[in-house]
Amino acid sequence: xxxxxxxxxxxxxxxxxxxxxxxxxxxxxxxxxxxxxxxxxxxxxxxxxxxxxxxxxxxxxxxxxxxxxxxxxxxxxxxxxxxxxxxxxxxxxxxxxxxxxxxxxxxxxxxxxxxxxxxxxxxxxxxxxxxxxxxxxxxxxxxxxxxxxxxxxxxxxxxxxxxxxxxxxx
Numbered sequence: 599x600x601x602x603x604x605x606x607x608x609x610x611x612x613x614x615x616x617x618x619x620x621x622x623x624x625x626x627x628x629x630x631x632x633x634x635x636x637x638x639x640x641x642x643x644x645x646x647x648x649x650x651x652x653x654x655x656x657x658x659x660x661x662x663x664x665x666x667x668x669x670x671x672x673x674x675x676x677x678x679x680x681x682x683x684x685x686x687x688x689x690x691x692x693x694x695x696x697x698x699x700x701x702x703x704x705x706x707x708x709x710x711x712x713x714x715x716x717x718x719x720x721x722x723x724x725x726x727x728x729x730x731x732x733x734x735x736x737x738x739x740x741x742x743x744x745x746x747x748x749x750x751x752x753x754x755x756x757x758x759x760x761x762x763x764x765x766x767x768x
Contacts, residue, residue, distance in 0.1 A: 619731065
């Protein structure tokens with residue numbers, strides 16, 4: 599049985615999500631204020647036509663969908679108060695924002711923006727994409743937290759995920 603060739607459009611979207619998360623992380627670490635358009639310009643200069651740099655930065659030799667990168671960066675900035683409010687809802691004693699990696703916060707910010715403030719993307723796809731992205735940087739604990747946090751928010755704010763089954767329901 600032959601393996602299916604990867605879908606280039608999907609690879610570019612995944613690369614865009616990785617790039618947006620990395621841009622947010624860099625901003626959090628540096629404290630700089632750089633517009634999303636300028637960040638995308640910098641990213642293009644680094645990645646355009648450079649397969650090795652693409653593999654290094656986004657995990658595969660493809661350029662990201664730059665429009666999606668910019669949309670994610672703009673959206674996270676524009677919707678920051680609502681995104682942070684939803685993020686706070688899923689934090690608890692074990693997961694406190696001040697103890698979390700800026701990279702993990704960037705992953706959650708992008709995923710919450712994409713799940714709730716963009717159109718035409720199913721919550722399940724957002725959850726799967728960002729859980730997979732988290733696995734690129736973190737161990738199972740963080741991956742499980744991202745998956746659970748996004749699933750909880752999706753159930754609370756959308757009607758597109760079934761309610762969570764508890765042990766008493768089974």
